[in-house]
Amino acid sequence: MPATDPLYSVCDGHLCFDGLDLVKTADAHETPFFVFSERRLRDNVAAVLTSFRRTHAATEVFYASKACSNRWFLGVVRDAGAGVEVNSGGELDKALEAGFEPGQIVFNGVAKTRDEIRRALAAGIRALMVDSLYELDRIGEVAREMGTVAPVAPRIDVHVPTLTHPGLETAHGGKAGIDRDDAAEAFRRAAAHPGLDPVGLHLHIGSQITSVEPYREAIAAALDLVAEVEGAAGVRLRFVNAGGGFAVPYREAPVTCHPSDYFCSLLTAADYAEVVAGAVAARRPDLALFLEPGRSIAATTAVLVARVENEKTKGRRDGMGRRIGDERWVTVDAGFNTLLEHTNYAWYYRTVVASRAGEQADAEFRLAGPLCDGGDVFAGDADSPYRRFPAATGVGDVIAFLDAGAYTLEMMSPYNARPTAAAFAVTAAGQLVPVRRRDTAEDLAAHDVVPAGD
Numbered sequence: 001m002p003a004t005d006p007l008y009s010v011c012d013g014h015l016c017f018d019g020l021d022l023v024k025t026a027d028a029h030e031t032p033f034f035v036f037s038e039r040r041l042r043d044n045v046a047a048v049l050t051s052f053r054r055t056h057a058a059t060e061v062f063y064a065s066k067a068c069s070n071r072w073f074l075g076v077v078r079d080a081g082a083g084v085e086v087n088s089g090g091e092l093d094k095a096l097e098a099g100f101e102p103g104q105i106v107f108n109g110v111a112k113t114r115d116e117i118r119r120a121l122a123a124g125i126r127a128l129m130v131d132s133l134y135e136l137d138r139i140g141e142v143a144r145e146m147g148t149v150a151p152v153a154p155r156i157d158v159h160v161p162t163l164t165h166p167g168l169e170t171a172h173g174g175k176a177g178i179d180r181d182d183a184a185e186a187f188r189r190a191a192a193h194p195g196l197d198p199v200g201l202h203l204h205i206g207s208q209i210t211s212v213e214p215y216r217e218a219i220a221a222a223l224d225l226v227a228e229v230e231g232a233a234g235v236r237l238r239f240v241n242a243g244g245g246f247a248v249p250y251r252e253a254p255v256t257c258h259p260s261d262y263f264c265s266l267l268t269a270a271d272y273a274e275v276v277a278g279a280v281a282a283r284r285p286d287l288a289l290f291l292e293p294g295r296s297i298a299a300t301t302a303v304l305v306a307r308v309e310n311e312k313t314k315g316r317r318d319g320m321g322r323r324i325g326d327e328r329w330v331t332v333d334a335g336f337n338t339l340l341e342h343t344n345y346a347w348y349y350r351t352v353v354a355s356r357a358g359e360q361a362d363a364e365f366r367l368a369g370p371l372c373d374g375g376d377v378f379a380g381d382a383d384s385p386y387r388r389f390p391a392a393t394g395v396g397d398v399i400a401f402l403d404a405g406a407y408t409l410e411m412m413s414p415y416n417a418r419p420t421a422a423a424f425a426v427t428a429a430g431q432l433v434p435v436r437r438r439d440t441a442e443d444l445a446a447h448d449v450v451p452a453g454d
């Protein structure tokens with residue numbers, strides 16, 4: 001039972017999420033499924049907006065829709081006062097369908113097609129973040145063909161390392177952005193092109209960053225670059241976009257966190273705001289500050305509910321193959337087809353046996369998913385391969401994966417022809433509503449084409 005999150009409680013021995021009994025819900029709906037909390041989503045958006053605007057009033061939040069682009073979810077984000085950052089034509093369509101005004105949308109991405117650029121400009125979005133000098137020229141060509149002017153913000157790789165997972169580093173020599181040595185050239189080109197309007201400078205240093213120090217270094221570098229490119233190109237920028245990457249406390253909050261444990265964070269939105277918004281307010285109060293938080297908005301809004309479908313005891317062996325103990329295993333009906341990050345980034349999600357939430361978690365278990373793949377095994381607690389569950393845990397029990405709102409619906413797959421999960425939401429009024437249906441058997445074969453005569 002999460003001790004520090006008021007969204008969770010124990011109801012008649014079961015885990016409740018925003019007042020919803022997860023076990024009774026699992027008895028009524030086929031597992032696995034997600035449950036979102038509208039209340040928590042609104043609170044998360046408000047926390048970022050309030051914290052940053054308290055320090056720099058001219059702050060705008062563009063939620064990174066890649067974290068969760070469900071249309072119900074996007075509608076709540078919009079209603080809570082945020083804009084949206086999109087990364088593809090599909091995300092642009094979803095944002096518009098969810099009711100965002102074009103001026104509330106910015107378009108990011110490292111491989112924008114001409115069609116995506118054309119659609120973004122036709123919609124009249126706020127700005128296009130630019131990934132390369134080539135892309136800058138491409139956007140200019142498309143804008144000229146359309147007889148319009150594209151508002152652009154070159155994304156600059158400020159070369160700031162973080163201690164997050166290597167796959168989540170985005171501003172330390174990775175694939176994204178324009179090298180900082182080419183920043184002045186990018187803005188000179190944009191200023192000289194009749195189809196381009198350089199309106200801002202963009203950076204994004206990564207995801208799940210558990211220290212403010214990389215942000216301190218990055219925003220200082222960005223503001224230095226703003227002065228440099230304004231002088232070189234003879235322009236006056238309107239905003240600096242600091243991206244996102246604010247960390248989520250995936251582990252139960254300890255007293256301290258080890259710097260290399262990127263699942264452990266004690267930071268709040270106010271901590272990031274003090275550094276990022278504080279720097280902009282002090283050095284360039286005339287600039288608007290744009291933000292693109294994704295994980296920090298979405299992660300804590302949802303729980304994944306799964307059921308134990310198998311249990312076994314296997315020998316634990318030493319390097320010589322000798323049995324030195326036993327391991328208890330439980331297998332649930334959700335694996336990396338449902339929580340992909342648990343495999344591609346060895347991601348850690350806290351788990352609670354929802355059907356035994358009132359019992360002591362006093363036994364060690366290995367926790368596995370259902371897929372025909374030896375890697376479909378969940379990381380354990382801390383440095384251990386084991387999870388601690390009540391000793392009586394077994395087939396039929398319901399297990400909840402906490403903080404499962406980010407990069408889950410977006411990354412699900414029908415691997416092993418397993419249906420992707422449904423999703424529900426507890427509304428602000430306390431009603432449970434469906435926001436995504438489970439795949440049907442027909443869905444699993446819907447894209448298959450059998451040539452005539454075969």
